[in-house]
Amino acid sequence: xxxxxxxxxxxxxxxxxxxxxxxxxxxxxxxxxxxxxxxxxxxxxxxxxxxxxxxxxxxxxxxxxxxxxxxxxxxxxxxxxxxxxxxxxxxxxxxxxxxxxxxxxxxxxxxxxxxxxxxxxxxxxxxxxxxxxxxxxxxxxxxxxxxxxxxxxxxxxxxxxxxxxxxxxxxxxxxxxxxxxxxxxxxxxxxxxxxxxxxxxxxxxxxxxxxxxxxxxxxxxxxxxxxxxxxxxxxxxxxxxxxxxx
Ligand code: NDP
Numbered sequence: 001x002x003x004x005x006x007x008x009x010x011x012x013x014x015x016x017x018x019x020x021x022x023x024x025x026x027x028x029x030x031x032x033x034x035x036x037x038x039x040x041x042x043x044x045x046x047x048x049x050x051x052x053x054x055x056x057x058x059x060x061x062x063x064x065x066x067x068x069x070x071x072x073x074x075x076x077x078x079x080x081x082x083x084x085x086x087x088x089x090x091x092x093x094x095x096x097x098x099x100x101x102x103x104x105x106x107x108x109x110x111x112x113x114x115x116x117x118x119x120x121x122x123x124x125x126x127x128x129x130x131x132x133x134x135x136x137x138x139x140x141x142x143x144x145x146x147x148x149x150x151x152x153x154x155x156x157x158x159x160x161x162x163x164x165x166x167x168x169x170x171x172x173x174x175x176x177x178x179x180x181x182x183x184x185x186x187x188x189x190x191x192x193x194x195x196x197x198x199x200x201x202x203x204x205x206x207x208x209x210x211x212x213x214x215x216x217x218x219x220x221x222x223x224x225x226x227x228x229x230x231x232x233x234x235x236x237x238x239x240x241x242x243x244x245x246x
Contacts (some may be wrong), residue, residue: 009034009227010033010036010079010085010086011033011087011227012036012038012075012076012079012089012090012127013028013038014038014064014090015066015094016038016039017039017040017041017042018039018041019189019192019193020092020142020219021039021090021092021093021142022037023219023220024090024092024219024220024224025049025052026051027221027223027224028227029055029057029058030052030055030057031224033058033227035058035059036060036061036062037062038061038064038075039063039064040063042063045061046061048061049061062075062079066091066093066120067114067115067119068122069125069126072122072123072125073122075126076089076123076126076127076130080130085134086127087136088138088139089138089139090223091119091123092142094142094193095112095196096193096194096196097111097112097196097199098197099197099202100152100199100201101155101156108198112156112157112160116157117167123139128179131178131179132176136178136180138180138182139171139180140183140184140223140226140227141181141183142184142219142223143161143184143185144158144161144164144185145241146162147161147162148165152205153199153202153205164183165185165237168182172236178231180235181234182236182238183237184238185239186218186219186240186241187214187240187241188214188241189214189218189219190214190215191216194206212242213242218240219240225238226238
């Protein structure tokens with residue numbers, strides 16, 4: 001019995017300059033998909049795309065700040081102009097400057113909301129008109145186990161991931177069957193995510209929490225699995241943690 005489809009898809013991956021996004025772009029390109037890598041650090045994107053092309057894969061890059069709705073719309077329109085369609089958006093770009101609420105790092109709360117929530121909504125707004133015209137498409141949201149649990153220092157981050165979960169589930173419920181919506185919900189994964197925590201207490205606790213991290217390609221494999229299902233199958237959510245994570 002065939003359980004996956006091998007059709008080559010046009011896939012836009014946000015936050016592809018490191019971590020999960022980079023691993024996803026590399027894996028999907030190796031599987032024959034036409035991958036567009038987007039993020040702000042274009043030098044990093046170009047290096048990843050060069051590596052993909054050197055291995056025989058298809059990859060281009062776009063400079064993109066997902067907190068800018070017009071820029072996200074323009075990026076998606078560019079993909080469609082150049083390739084004739086967009087099949088998948090992996091809304092992966094995210095930030096996690098953890099801190100207790102009483103540290104009052106309001107700018108960091110705003111940044112998490114701008115990237116993790118508004119960035120996701122901007123991605124959905126940009127692709128939906130094309131998906132409707134095409135009669136199909138797939139939105140993949142990289143949420144977090146923070147979408148299902150709150151720990152001290154994660155209140156705002158978890159709130160953004162609860163929101164990402166809710167938005168993606170709402171999209172699934174509202175969409176025609178041709179449009180699929182998948183939430184990918186990782187536990188601790190090797191990446192640069194924790195490097196931007198400025199609060200000293202959160203830095204210390206996060207270092208302990210993150211010591212059992214699994215490679216980013218584990219998450220890329222889950223995304224590949226969701227993409228590879230036949231068109232009448234929508235993988236709603238995959239929750240995966242390191243086996244050692246409690
Ligand atoms: P990284 O920090 O390695 O990657 C984050 C990516 O997001 C980078 O490519 C960064 O690119 C991009 N990004 C950040 N801000 C913006 C922006 N404004 N516009 C466009 N891109 C942006 O971390 P991860 O790979 O771990 O994070 C990817 C996703 O996985 C996030 O949504 C995160 O919340 C989620 N996640 C990660 C877990 C983990 O343990 N690693 C666990 C659960 C979920 P650039 O700076 O170049 O713009």
